[in-house]
Amino acid sequence: MTVFSSKINPNSETFSANRADMLKMVDQLYSLKDRARQLSERRRPRFEERRQLTPRERLTRILDPGMPFLELYGLANYLVDTDDRDKSIPGASTLAGIGFINGVRCMIYASDSGINAGAMTQKSGEKLRACEDIALDKKLPFVHLVESAGANLMKYQVESWAWGGGAFYRLAKLSAAGIPTFVVLHGPSTAGGAYFPGMSDYVIAVKGRGRASLGGAALVKAATGEISDEEELAGAEMHASVSGVVEYLAEDDAHGLLIARDIVNRLDWNKNCPKADIKAFDEPVYDPDEIAGVVPVDYRKPYDVREVAARIVDGSDFDEFKPRYGSTLVCLQGSIFGHACAIVGNNGPIDPNGAAKAAQFFQLCDQADIPIIFLNNITGYMVGKDYEQAGMIKHGSKMIQAVSNIRVPKITLYVGASFGAGNYGMAGYAYEPDFLFAWPNAVTGVMGGEQAASTMDQVARNSAERRGEPVDEEALATQKQRLIDHFDSQSDAFYTSGRMLDQGVIDPRDSRKVIGFALETCWEARNRSVQANSFGVGRM
Numbered sequence: 001m002t003v004f005s006s007k008i009n010p011n012s013e014t015f016s017a018n019r020a021d022m023l024k025m026v027d028q029l030y031s032l033k034d035r036a037r038q039l040s041e042r043r044r045p046r047f048e049e050r051r052q053l054t055p056r057e058r059l060t061r062i063l064d065p066g067m068p069f070l071e072l073y074g075l076a077n078y079l080v081d082t083d084d085r086d087k088s089i090p091g092a093s094t095l096a097g098i099g100f101i102n103g104v105r106c107m108i109y110a111s112d113s114g115i116n117a118g119a120m121t122q123k124s125g126e127k128l129r130a131c132e133d134i135a136l137d138k139k140l141p142f143v144h145l146v147e148s149a150g151a152n153l154m155k156y157q158v159e160s161w162a163w164g165g166g167a168f169y170r171l172a173k174l175s176a177a178g179i180p181t182f183v184v185l186h187g188p189s190t191a192g193g194a195y196f197p198g199m200s201d202y203v204i205a206v207k208g209r210g211r212a213s214l215g216g217a218a219l220v221k222a223a224t225g226e227i228s229d230e231e232e233l234a235g236a237e238m239h240a241s242v243s244g245v246v247e248y249l250a251e252d253d254a255h256g257l258l259i260a261r262d263i264v265n266r267l268d269w270n271k272n273c274p275k276a277d278i279k280a281f282d283e284p285v286y287d288p289d290e291i292a293g294v295v296p297v298d299y300r301k302p303y304d305v306r307e308v309a310a311r312i313v314d315g316s317d318f319d320e321f322k323p324r325y326g327s328t329l330v331c332l333q334g335s336i337f338g339h340a341c342a343i344v345g346n347n348g349p350i351d352p353n354g355a356a357k358a359a360q361f362f363q364l365c366d367q368a369d370i371p372i373i374f375l376n377n378i379t380g381y382m383v384g385k386d387y388e389q390a391g392m393i394k395h396g397s398k399m400i401q402a403v404s405n406i407r408v409p410k411i412t413l414y415v416g417a418s419f420g421a422g423n424y425g426m427a428g429y430a431y432e433p434d435f436l437f438a439w440p441n442a443v444t445g446v447m448g449g450e451q452a453a454s455t456m457d458q459v460a461r462n463s464a465e466r467r468g469e470p471v472d473e474e475a476l477a478t479q480k481q482r483l484i485d486h487f488d489s490q491s492d493a494f495y496t497s498g499r500m501l502d503q504g505v506i507d508p509r510d511s512r513k514v515i516g517f518a519l520e521t522c523w524e525a526r527n528r529s530v531q532a533n534s535f536g537v538g539r540m
Helices: 013-041 044-049 055-062 124-138 158-176 191-199 217-224 230-234 236-243 253-266 288-294 305-309 352-368 385-389 392-405 420-425 449-467 473-488 493-498 508-527
Strands: 094-101 104-111 142-146 181-185 188-190 202-206 211-213 248-250 329-336 339-346 372-378 410-419 435-438 443-445
Touching (some): 013 055, 013 493, 013 508, 094 124, 094 253, 104 124, 124 142, 124 158, 124 508, 142 191, 158 181, 158 191, 181 191, 188 191, 191 211, 202 236, 202 253, 230 236, 236 248, 248 253, 288 305, 288 508, 305 339, 329 352, 339 508, 352 392, 385 392, 392 420, 410 420, 410 508, 435 493, 435 508, 449 473
Parallel strands (some): 339 372, 372 410
16 A cells, blocks of 8 residues: 555645635536526426426436436537627537446437527537447447437538538447447437438337428428428338338337337346456545645646545555656556556656656556556646757657557546647547546646747747847737737637537546546446447348
């Protein structure tokens, strides 16, 4: 046992100030998410009038009570359709995450038809495809609760249509990989949306509400002049008895979800995955709730990342790899909920020694098949004559080379800054971590606004000096502030999560639970066998 000895005083003014600042940002996170819930709830009377469950009730009903649910992309589309921070609605008119259905870990994706009838936003399709990719990679049955007005033709973009086909491509790939796909048709699914039931392995449709057709009545009349009855053209009962698109006909929403739960149960999905042999573990000695007071929201204020690790790992017990070499790059070995793992964190910019240490550590973890947790608070690699001559490029590249090619699970948390190539070496977005979440205080980008503005300020001054011209201080000050605003407006966690540059913003105090869930999901994926075939299940 090497239990970490914390130097944090929870009764100090610094701790209290940090905690107040962090919890204010956490409240902002919950407030943003609640916008979508409140907007959707306005339609509750309409759902009740039609004897339907609301989208959130559907999600609750299909999941096992009391079991964990990991929400994904909860802020998607925030500040994408509009730059008004007070009015932008996150979520992309959908609900998504990983949860349990009769004990089976599944990916669930649901239309939030309480918002614009579930019409797709700019990020809805991207969110769907990202969830399908996770389901394929992690061998998760994919369950889609459908009720959507489809794409908004008034905001048609040709690239959205081109990319949109990828959702059906991925359904085909899931089926061919031996991973079952399900649709519960709660409402309409028209035009391209008709391929959601068309491309899924199991289709349940709600009588009188579920509808699917390549062309709705209006389109059919415009294209052919034919006047069609919606039920004959697209209705659930027609598809269950005539077209064969629907396998199971449900009386109402609740019945449809029960059918889906029963089908998942009857697949006996878990028979092909052994139970993990998890060692007994202790909870952290230091309460994860204290993380809110350990970490300042301003990344420029230093703290010891080991203090965060001590509130995440089992028993607050870890060993440190090469603690005196490249000391600003911290490499730890411990476990989380009994799963052996490595943790890499930052106590300052990465120097050549730290980069070389990281590259070696990554390879050792790969050799031992140990997942790596990345706690990003990195402003970048060190710059300057001494560091260039010491081979910063070469050693930083070794670190990036190693993180690009390791085969073990990578789980990344943005816990502060994550700038420039430092983001790359610390398994940022482009390095395809298995899971990537951000804390609400996180900032990401090529560099901070102040740094970018100071850099351009110096460039402008050098240029003026070469030309022998006086410096226009007022113009430079205006330019500097404009650059700061431009960079910083794009770097905060809520903005970047809206663009799906992570899988969601989480409460820092939930980090241990989120990482543990992610580790379990990765373990299952690597230990589950599936019955793959060449083409997927064809609809007959």
